[in-house]
Amino acid sequence: MSDVNEAIEGVVIEPIGSSELALTVQTLPDTLYLLPLSERPFFPAQTLPLLMNMAPWLDTVEKIGETAQKMVGLVMVRPSSTDDVKPQDFYATGTAVHMHHPVRADGKIQFIAEGQKRFRIVKWLSDKAPYLAQVEYPNDNRGANTDEVKAYAMAIINSIKELLPLNPLYSEELKFFLNRFSPNEPSLLTDFAASLTTAPKEKLQDVLEALNLRRRMEKVLVLIKKELDVARLQSQIREQVDEKMTKNQREFFLREQLKAIQKELGLAKDDKTAEIDRFHERLAKLELTEAAQQRVDEEMQKLSMLETGSPEYAVTRNYLDWLTQLPWGKYSKDKLDLKRARKILDRDHDGLEDVKERIIEFLAVGAHKGEIAGSIVLLVGPPGVGKTSIGRSIADALGREFYRFSLGGMRDEAEIKGHRRTYIGAMPGKFVQAIKECGVANPVIMLDEVDKIGASYQGDPASSLLEVLDPEQNSDFLDHYLDVRFDLSKVLFVCTANQLDTIPGPLLDRMEVIRLAGYITSEKVTIAKHHLWPKQLEKAGMKRGELAISDAGLKHVVEGYAREAGVRNLEKQLGRLVRKSVVKLMNGEQGPARLGVEQVETYLGKPLFTNEKPLSGLGVVTGLAWTAMGGVTLSIEATRVHTRNRGFKLTGQLGDVMKESAEIAYSYVTSHLKEFKGDLKFFDEAFVHLHLPEGATPKDGPSAGVTMATALLSLARNQKVARPLAMTGELTLTGEVLAIGGVREKVIAARRIKIMELIMPEANRRDFDELPEHIREGVKVHFARQFKDVVKVVFAEKDSEGKVISVF
Numbered sequence: 001m002s003d004v005n006e007a008i009e010g011v012v013i014e015p016i017g018s019s020e021l022a023l024t025v026q027t028l029p030d031t032l033y034l035l036p037l038s039e040r041p042f043f044p045a046q047t048l049p050l051l052m053n054m055a056p057w058l059d060t061v062e063k064i065g066e067t068a069q070k071m072v073g074l075v076m077v078r079p080s081s082t083d084d085v086k087p088q089d090f091y092a093t094g095t096a097v098h099m100h101h102p103v104r105a106d107g108k109i110q111f112i113a114e115g116q117k118r119f120r121i122v123k124w125l126s127d128k129a130p131y132l133a134q135v136e137y138p139n140d141n142r143g144a145n146t147d148e149v150k151a152y153a154m155a156i157i158n159s160i161k162e163l164l165p166l167n168p169l170y171s172e173e174l175k176f177f178l179n180r181f182s183p184n185e186p187s188l189l190t191d192f193a194a195s196l197t198t199a200p201k202e203k204l205q206d207v208l209e210a211l212n213l214r215r216r217m218e219k220v221l222v223l224i225k226k227e228l229d230v231a232r233l234q235s236q237i238r239e240q241v242d243e244k245m246t247k248n249q250r251e252f253f254l255r256e257q258l259k260a261i262q263k264e265l266g267l268a269k270d271d272k273t274a275e276i277d278r279f280h281e282r283l284a285k286l287e288l289t290e291a292a293q294q295r296v297d298e299e300m301q302k303l304s305m306l307e308t309g310s311p312e313y314a315v316t317r318n319y320l321d322w323l324t325q326l327p328w329g330k331y332s333k334d335k336l337d338l339k340r341a342r343k344i345l346d347r348d349h350d351g352l353e354d355v356k357e358r359i360i361e362f363l364a365v366g367a368h369k370g371e372i373a374g375s376i377v378l379l380v381g382p383p384g385v386g387k388t389s390i391g392r393s394i395a396d397a398l399g400r401e402f403y404r405f406s407l408g409g410m411r412d413e414a415e416i417k418g419h420r421r422t423y424i425g426a427m428p429g430k431f432v433q434a435i436k437e438c439g440v441a442n443p444v445i446m447l448d449e450v451d452k453i454g455a456s457y458q459g460d461p462a463s464s465l466l467e468v469l470d471p472e473q474n475s476d477f478l479d480h481y482l483d484v485r486f487d488l489s490k491v492l493f494v495c496t497a498n499q500l501d502t503i504p505g506p507l508l509d510r511m512e513v514i515r516l517a518g519y520i521t522s523e524k525v526t527i528a529k530h531h532l533w534p535k536q537l538e539k540a541g542m543k544r545g546e547l548a549i550s551d552a553g554l555k556h557v558v559e560g561y562a563r564e565a566g567v568r569n570l571e572k573q574l575g576r577l578v579r580k581s582v583v584k585l586m587n588g589e590q591g592p593a594r595l596g597v598e599q600v601e602t603y604l605g606k607p608l609f610t611n612e613k614p615l616s617g618l619g620v621v622t623g624l625a626w627t628a629m630g631g632v633t634l635s636i637e638a639t640r641v642h643t644r645n646r647g648f649k650l651t652g653q654l655g656d657v658m659k660e661s662a663e664i665a666y667s668y669v670t671s672h673l674k675e676f677k678g679d680l681k682f683f684d685e686a687f688v689h690l691h692l693p694e695g696a697t698p699k700d701g702p703s704a705g706v707t708m709a710t711a712l713l714s715l716a717r718n719q720k721v722a723r724p725l726a727m728t729g730e731l732t733l734t735g736e737v738l739a740i741g742g743v744r745e746k747v748i749a750a751r752r753i754k755i756m757e758l759i760m761p762e763a764n765r766r767d768f769d770e771l772p773e774h775i776r777e778g779v780k781v782h783f784a785r786q787f788k789d790v791v792k793v794v795f796a797e798k799d800s801e802g803k804v805i806s807v808f
Contacts, residue, residue, distance in 0.1 A: 028096055028117060032073035033064050034131040036082040040201045041208045042074040042095045043191035044115040044140075050074075052109045056083050060130035061102055061109055072099050073119060073135060076205050087124050087131065093209045094119060096137070115191075118208065140211050141187045152217035153186045156193045159224045163196065166231040187213055194220045197227040272308055275317060276300060279324050287329025292484045296323060311424075319421060322428060323482065325436050331490060332440045334398050336367035341397035348393040349386055350530055351523035353772050355379075358514050359394060372398065376469045376493045378450070378508075380500060381516030382627075382745075384566020390516075391446040391494040400492065401438035405430055407461070408449035416464040418481035428481040431468055431488065442490035450507075451497035462504045469493055470510050517744035518565025518631065520751055520775060524558045525551060532571045536578045547581050549574075549595040556597045560607030563752060565631070565745065577603050615693075619715040621794075623707030624728040624749060624758070625699070626742030631749030633726060635693055636704065638711040640686040652692030655700025662690055665709035665731055668787065669716065672735070676791055678716030688715065703740035705731030706759070706790055713791065721794055726750045727759035735787040739763035744771055747779060756780060759790055 035057060042048075064072045075094030077085045096119050102111040119135040126132045194207045203223060210216035283296065299320050306313040335341075341363050345356045359377075366372030377394075379387040388404065395402035410416075418429035427433075434445050453462050467473045468488060475489040495511060497503060519527065533549060557577075562570035577595060580603045584590075601607070615622070619638035624631065641649075648666050650659055669676070670683045690708060692699055706729035714720055728746055730738040739761045740746075747768070750758055760768065762783040768776065782793045 028119075028137055029067070029069055029071060030134060030136075031125065031132055032071060032096060032119065032135050033060050033067075034073045034075050034090065034094070034121075034133055035060060036077040036085050036090065037074055038077055038080055038082045038201075041076040041091075041205050042097060042113060042115060043195045043208065044095050044117050045188040045192040046113070046115045046195050048113055050111060050113050053083055054104060054107050054109050056129060057109060058104075061099075061111070063130045063132075064099055065102065070099050071096055071116070072113075073097075073121075073133065074113060075121070076201060076208075087127055090121070090131075091205055091209075092121050093205075094121070095208070096135075118211075138211050140216075141213060146214070149186055149214055149217065152214065152221060153189060155221055156189060156217065156224065159221070159228055160193060160196070162228055163224070163231060166228075166235050186217065190217050190220050193224050197223045198230075199223045199226070272304070272313075276304060279320050282324040286324070286327070289328070289485070292323070292328065295484050296320070299323070315421065315424075319481075322432075322436070323484070326432070326482075326486065327435065327439050327441050328486075330440050331442045332400055334366070334372060334400065334442075336363065336372075336398075338364055338367060344397045345390075345393055348389060348396075350526045351519055352386065352390075352516065354770070355390065355514055355516055359390070359397075362512070363397065371490070372492055375471075376495065376511045378495045378497060378511035378513045379516055380497050380513055382518055382565035383498060384564065384568030385516045385518060386567075387496040387516060388446065388448060391444065391496070394492070394494060395444035398444065398492070401440055401443040402446070403434040403438050403443055404446040404448060405434070406448040407465075408452040409454055410461045411454040413461050413464045414480070416461050416468065418479040420480045421483070426481055428479050431477070432479045432482060432486065435486070435488075435491075441487065442492070444492045444494060447493060447495045449497070450495040451499055451502045462507055465507055466510070469507070515744070517742075518748050519567065520748055521555060521558050522774065524562070524567055524570060525554045527567055528554050528558070528570060528574060532567065532574050536571070536575045539575070540578045540582050542578065542582070547578065547593060547595070549577065549600075550597075553596045553600045556600050556607070557604070560600075561604055565748070573604060616720065618718065618720045619711050621707050621711040621714065621721055622724075622726040622755065623704050624726050624746035625701065625704065626740075626745050631742060631745030631747070633749050633753055633755070634699070634704065634707070636707050636711045637691045637693070638708075638715050639689055639691075640682075640715060641689050642687050643685045645687060646684055647687040649687070649689045650691075651689070652694070653698050654692065655698060657702055658692075658700050658704060661702050661705040661731065662708050664733055665705050665712060666690075668731060668733055668735060669709050669712045672787075673716055675788070676713055676717070678713060679718070682716045686715075688712065702730040702738075703728045705729065706737055706784070706787065709787060710790060710794055713795075717795065719795055723757070724755045725757050725759070725794065726755045727790065727794075729759070729761045729784065729790070731787060737761045737784045737786060737790065743767040744775065747771060747775055751775070751779065758782070759784055759793055761785075 035052065037050075060072075064070060073094045073096055076091045077089045078091070079085060079089055096116045097113040098116060100112040100114060102109060117137050118140050119137050121133045122136050123134040124131070125134060190213065191207075194204060197204070197220075203219075207216055207219050207223070210219060279296075279300065288296065299316055303313065303316045303320065306316060338360055342356070342360055345359065349356070362375070362377065363372070366375075379390060381387055391404070392402055414429065416429050416431070418432060419426035428436075431445065434443065435441060447465075450465075453465075468477060471489060474491075475487050476485040477488045478485050500508060500513070529551070533554075534544065537544060537547060557573050558570060561573045564570075577600065581595070595603075615635040615637070621636050623634040623636050625634045626632075648663075650662050654662070666683075666688070669678070673680050673682065690711065692704075707727050709731050710721070710727065728740050730740060732738060743760070743764050744767075747758070750756070756778050757780045759782045762785045765783050768781055782789070784790045784793070
């Protein structure tokens with residue numbers, strides 16, 4: 001490098017005249033065989049080895065070997081490949097070179113090309129390979145005897161000097177150049193400088209075609225300056241990377257040395273010792289059972305004997321990490337203040353008075369006993385009635401930690417009881433994870449969607465829950481991963497479900513069921529005012545004073561857009577109102593500060609629900625049904641199709657149980673027509689069609705038996721139900737009216753469509769009497785033991801004085 005620098009430092013640019021040629025150029029031939037170049041042009045100042053495919057160019061090389069001067073013309077072509085080029089693909093200007101030592105190997109031809117002079121193609125003498133062309137050699141030193149050229153030459157030399165330290169390859173190429181030429185020749189120096197750059201081939205070809213020396217030097221100077229900028233940037237990046245690597249390596253060695261020194265002086269411990277000490281520190285704060293302590297001691301001993309790099313070490317370390325992070329013997333103190341608990345429940349929930357009373361009773365028993373343990377509460381109700389939030393309120397009232405996870409769709413038993421430690425990635429089940437996260441052994445754990453738990457070839461999670469939830473078993477709960485028994489008996493489990501049908505019987509038997517029915521309109525309005533509306537305002541970043549909604553507006557939203565049992569859809573509709581108000585505000589429009597009925601319809605459109613009236617007419621009776629989404633009214637229609645033959649047809653997407661109820665109702669009414677003053681020949685001649693509207697909705701259950709029988713009797717008596725009346729009850733072949741479920745939901749459904757007179761089984765009198773006063777208010781219920789009690793109410797006749805005349 002120093003030799004090169006010294007050589008270039010001593011360069012003096014001298015004028016070149018016709019009599020002072022530094023390089024004697026031998027006589028050049030008028031015709032040349034041509035070889036194509038695809039990547040970059042070849043310059044006269046270069047000497048480089050070239051490699052070409054043998055197949056298309058072997059004949060050309062052999063022809064060159066037969067010439068006296070062994071010269072060839074190297075010309076750039078426009079395509080990216082040289083294998084199949086035509087004369088029109090060649091540029092007009094190339095470089096005449098001496099071919100030295102051509103060698104054939106592995107389908108390639110390699111030779112050394114020694115550049116001589118530019119040439120220009122005058123005429124093509126052959127139009128296919130080997131290509132032969134008549135050429136001329138223009139003067140490429142024009143304008144060399146000027147001070148401006150000297151200045152450009154010095155600028156190029158200085159740029160080359162700056163490039164040399166940045167890339168060692170430049171210095172090697174400069175050595176080759178200085179061995180062949182004098183640096184005092186500006187034309188060759190310019191060509192050499194161009195060959196150093198990594199410019200695109202079109203830019204380099206442009207330089208090759210520039211015959212005016214000053215213009216050529218100007219082009220090359222621009223290219224070499226760009227090359228210098230790129231080289232500097234690369235050098236800077238490389239230095240930064242090297243510096244960072246060096247710094248990291250230095251810090252690594254210093255840290256290792258520091259560890260070794262500290263270990264030698266007894267000031268620090270190795271990783272294994274530090275881990276074991278940390279486990280001992282955790283264990284000192286815990287109260288492990290005898291079996292757990294024995295297992296920990298065994299694992300500690302195993303850990304001390306294992307090498308830190310072995311897979312068994314990682315498995316044992318993770319196991320001890322879990323075992324020592326569980327809150328063995330750590331319990332939070334329950335706050336058994338019933339007044340405080342009632343205040344928290346009232347703060348978080350409006351309505352649900354019966355549910356709150358059940359929870360207070362549950363807490364009162366715990367307060368009297370001194371602890372709440374061994375309890376599993378199951379909250380059953382439609383979506384959106386607040387089951388999950390009640391569980392959180394119970395935890396707040398008790399002052400316990402709260403953890404929630406969903407069982408919906410769970411199919412793997414290992415999620416309940418953990419994986420065994422026989423493979424990588426094993427971990428404890430959800431309950432051990434919950435205990436660890438809560439940090440105490442008596443949290444409130446909520447199991448959402450317990451009715452949607454599944455089963456698969458991986459096990460039956462519902463059966464695994466038996467050991468977890470059974471107060472007689474969970475004091476010795478065994479997780480497969482821990483393989484040590486842990487006491488879950490102090491945990492309060494709160495489960496939620498939409499229905500009881502899909503919960504396995506043994507599991508349901510261990511739970512204390514608390515039912516949450518849907519809300520009536522007044523309750524929904526109160527919930528919206530106190531909870532949902534402020535929540536939506538907060539989500540939108542609005543203050544209470546900026547936007548309000550009237551009670552009439554809230555009631556209109558409830559009755560017109562959100563009639564479901566819960567309040568989730570109500571919350572969505574209120575969110576829409578707030579968002580549309582914010583849009584008006586952001587658009588600079590002056591929206592109303594208080595939304596009324598008119599604004600609600602403007603924002604939400606026409607109501608989805610209208611004040612529906614129950615269907616009425618001959619053979620039409622309104623029934624009451626229970627669904628997982630709450631109570632609904634169900635109109636049952638019966639009609640006589642024709643009298644050509646007797647028959648009975650059922651439609652309306654009915655399940656097997658409901659079809660059986662219809663058959664029982666048909667048989668019972670047919671056999672008791674005389675008793676109920678019906679047309680004795682009616683069913684002998686009539687083909688009757690019984691239909692339940694909304695046929696796309698599956699319907700099943702026995703509680704529509706009474707309603708179906710009443711519809712059929714209405715046909716036979718040719719007498720319709722004269723007043724708004726709804727009924728429910730299971731009918732037997734002997735006319736007994738049996739109890740049904742979902743009394744609260746059915747009463748709420750009747751109130752929703754303004755039916756205030758109901759018929760229910762006598763066995764459900766107690767269920768109705770236990771309903772909150774605000775639900776029973778204004779509702780008149782007739783309780784029936786037998787179907788004749790139903791007939792007396794439905795088809796009652798009154799005399800002129802208003803007294804009921806017996807229908808029998």
